[in-house]
Amino acid sequence: xxxxxxxxxxxxxxxxxxxxxxxxxxxxxxxxxxxxxxxxxxxxxxxxxxxxxxxxxxxxxxxxxxxxxxxxxxxxxxxxxxxxxxxxxxxxxxxxxxxxxxxxxxxxxxxxxxxxxxxxxxxxxxxxxxxxxxxxxxxxxxxxxxxxxxxxxxxxxxxxxxxxxxxxxxxxxxxxxxxxxxxxxxxxxxxxxxxxxxxxxxxxxxxxxxxxxxxxxxxxxxxxxxxxxxxxxxxxxxxxxxxxxxxxxxxxxxxxxxxxxxxxx
Amino acid sequence: xxxxxxxxxxxxxxxxxxxxxxxxxxxxxxxxxxxxxxxxxxxxxxxxxxxxxxxxxxxxxxxxxxxxxxxxxxxxxxxxxxxxxxxxxxxxxxxxxxxxxxxxxxxxxxxxxxxxxxxxxxxxxxxxxxxxxxxxxxxxxxxxxxxxxxxxxxxxxxxxxxxxxxxxx
Numbered sequence: 001x002x003x004x005x006x007x008x009x010x011x012x013x014x015x016x017x018x019x020x021x022x023x024x025x026x027x028x029x030x031x032x033x034x035x036x037x038x039x040x041x042x043x044x045x046x047x048x049x050x051x052x053x054x055x056x057x058x059x060x061x062x063x064x065x066x067x068x069x070x071x072x073x074x075x076x077x078x079x080x081x082x083x084x085x086x087x088x089x090x091x092x093x094x095x096x097x098x099x100x101x102x103x104x105x106x107x108x109x110x111x112x113x114x115x116x117x118x119x120x121x122x123x124x125x126x127x128x129x130x131x132x133x134x135x136x137x138x139x140x141x142x143x144x145x146x147x148x149x150x151x152x153x154x155x156x157x158x159x160x161x162x163x164x165x166x167x168x169x170x171x172x173x174x175x176x177x178x179x180x181x182x183x184x185x186x187x188x189x190x191x192x193x194x195x196x197x198x199x200x201x202x203x204x205x206x207x208x209x210x211x212x213x214x215x216x217x218x219x220x221x222x223x224x225x226x227x228x229x230x231x232x233x234x235x236x237x238x239x240x241x242x243x244x245x246x247x248x249x250x251x252x253x254x255x256x257x258x259x260x261x262x263x264x265x
Numbered sequence: 266x267x268x269x270x271x272x273x274x275x276x277x278x279x280x281x282x283x284x285x286x287x288x289x290x291x292x293x294x295x296x297x298x299x300x301x302x303x304x305x306x307x308x309x310x311x312x313x314x315x316x317x318x319x320x321x322x323x324x325x326x327x328x329x330x331x332x333x334x335x336x337x338x339x340x341x342x343x344x345x346x347x348x349x350x351x352x353x354x355x356x357x358x359x360x361x362x363x364x365x366x367x368x369x370x371x372x373x374x375x376x377x378x379x380x381x382x383x384x385x386x387x388x389x390x391x392x393x394x395x396x397x398x399x400x401x402x403x404x405x406x407x408x409x410x411x412x413x414x415x416x417x418x419x420x421x422x423x424x425x426x427x428x429x430x431x432x433x434x
Contacts, residue, residue, distance in 0.1 A: 001355050004333065007340075007348030012398045025341045029293060036297050108296040110344040112310070113407040114395050117344055119296070146344075153344060160403060181404050239298070 023148035026108075026119055030151045033107045034121065098133075098212045101246035102126035106239040107151070116159035116181060116236075117142075122244055123150045131210065133245045139216035139233030140164065140204060141242060152244070157185060157217070157232050166217050167205040168196065174205050177217055177230060183237070185218050187228035196220055196228050212247050273325035283433040284319035284326045285335070287426065291315045292339050309418035310411065312339055313387070316354050317380050317419075318426045320361040321369070323434075332358050346398045353387050373423070381416040388412045 052059070087093075104126070108119035122128050124147050132144045134154045142162065146153040155162055162179035166187075175190040190196065200220040206213030218230035274281040291311035299308060312335060319327040336351030343350075360383055368375055388408050396402045 001352065004336065004348040004351035004355060008346060008352065008394065008398065011346040011348065022341060022344060029296065029342055032293055033296060036293070040297060040299060106298055108342075109298045109308075110296065110342065112295075112308070112343055112345065113411040114345050114391075114403065115343075118298070160399070160401070181407055 019146045023123075023146040023151070023153070026146070026151045026153060027123065027148040030107060030119070030121065030148075033119070037105075037107055098245045098247045100243045101128055101132060102244045103241060104244070105241055110153065114181070116156040116162075116179065117145070118154050118156065118239060120152050120154055120242060120244070121150070123148045123152050125149055126244075127246065128152050128244050129248060131248070133211045133215070133247055134242050135215060135245060136234050136239065136242050138235055139218075140211065141232070141234035141236055141239065143210065144244065154242070156236055157234065158183060158236060164211060164217055165205045165207040166202040167213075168194065169201040169203050170197070171195075174207065175202075177202060183231075184221070185230045185232060187220070187230055190226075190228065196223050198223060201233070202230060212245065272328065274328060274331070277326065277434075280434050281326055283429065284315075284323060285331045287429060288312055288315040288319065288327075288331075288335050289338070292335060292342065295339070296342055307410075307414055309415040309422065310384070311418075311422060312350070313353065313357065313384060313415065314380070314419050314422045315426060316357050317361065317383070318423050320358055321365065321376055322427075322430060324358075324362060324365065327358065329355060329358060346395060349391060349394060349398075352394070353391060356387065356390075357383065373420070376423070377416075377419050380419045384415055385412055 102122035104120050104122035106118045107121045110117045110119060120134070128144055128147055130144055130147050134141050134143060140157060142154045142156040142159070144152045145155045157164060157177065157179055158181065159179045160181040162177075164177045165174065166177045167174055168190075171194060173191055173194045176188045178186045178188050180186055187196070187202070198220055202217045202219070204211040204213055204215040204217055216233045218232050220228055221231045222229040274285070291314075295308055295311055316327060316332060316335070332354035333351050336349075336354040337347075339345075339350040339354075340347045364379075368379055388411070392403060392405055392408050
């Protein structure tokens with residue numbers, strides 16, 4: 001009991017177990033989690049298939065319509081991309097594309113009710129570094145806080161320690177998207193007088209260097225006076241495959257503060 | 266004489282380690298992304314259920330060191346403050362051993378109610394401890410939800426552990 005209380009006291013003083021030990025501990029349990037996830041994913045896929053059989057015809061129709069629309073959008077996007085590229089080269093603006101360091105699966109979750117984090121199946125051997133942003137197909141989900149050899153832990157946007165500098169897409173105003181340990185985010189530090197509307201999208205602003213600019217973060221779902229609640233655009237409730245971006249935060253946290261307390265984004 | 270001195274967990278042979286092994290499996294199960302991928306709020310605290318169950322039925326097979334080691338791994342793998350689950354599991358053992366004489370042999374419903382009350386107290390304690398460690402009051406709602414899920418899961422998980430106990434011992 002004394003040992004446990006001492007460990008808690010060390011955590012409170014900010015000198016708890018070094019992150020690297022936790023990261024290697026994750027490496028040890030990862031093979032077991034990978035084995036366990038196979039039957040679970042098979043059962044989940046089977047249940048989804050059974051649930052989907054009844055409305056497969058309607059879904060097929062909707063997908064055809066969506067496909068037609070997407071083809072038109074693709075043409076427009078390619079045209080805009082070419083034009084953008086031409087203008088960038090004329091103005092000598094450097095490209096902002098961030099290549100992926102790794103695409104991997106979520107193999108575990110952590111934190112219980114205290115922290116929002118997931119364990120992913122890529123680590124230092126896959127060129128994942130601490131602080132790398134992590135996205136899924138719809139938006140930002142968080143950033144890497146521990147890197148083991150074969151696994152990494154990702155602090156999700158919804159964690160209470162998560163702060164992401166964002167920009168209101170409609171107006172360009174800057175603010176901070178703050179996690180609350182719940183499914184929704186809160187918008188903080190928005191300049192006075194900015195009218196936020198339900199449905200507004202928030203993108204990363206790129207400030208602070210933790211995230212590259214213009215990644216989709218969240219959508220406003222409720223505005224009560226100065227209290228703005230947002231729903232993350234990343235599918236945090238159904239995470240499967242995620243992409244770790246090869247984007248090195250500036251300054252490099254590992255180099256600057258070797259054992260800094262994790263969390264603040 | 267030597268046999269008398271040996272700890273119960275050893276004298277039962279492999280069967281003596283079943284409670285600890287089963288609870289260790291629960292530690293790993295708590296990390297599996299079931300249902301929601303974001304965070305296992307909806308995942309009951311299987312380790313707490315398992316420790317309480319085995320302490321209620323075979324207290325000697327869940328010694329203090331086992332509670333501490335299980336709590337240590339849970340803290341390490343769930344990435345919560347180190348020592349938190351160690352304290353919670355050790356307090357569970359302390360409580361059950363002190364109060365077992367009052368509820369041993371009573372119905373499963375009584376065990377369930379006692380578990381619900383004990384786990385509520387432990388969740389309140391963990392909320393206070395983690396808020397202190399993080400230096401900010403955490404929202405209590407996710408914790409309350411996990412406590413409800415854990416309390417309701419005691420009966421089915423206890424049933425499965427009971428089957429395991431009958432099969433292994």
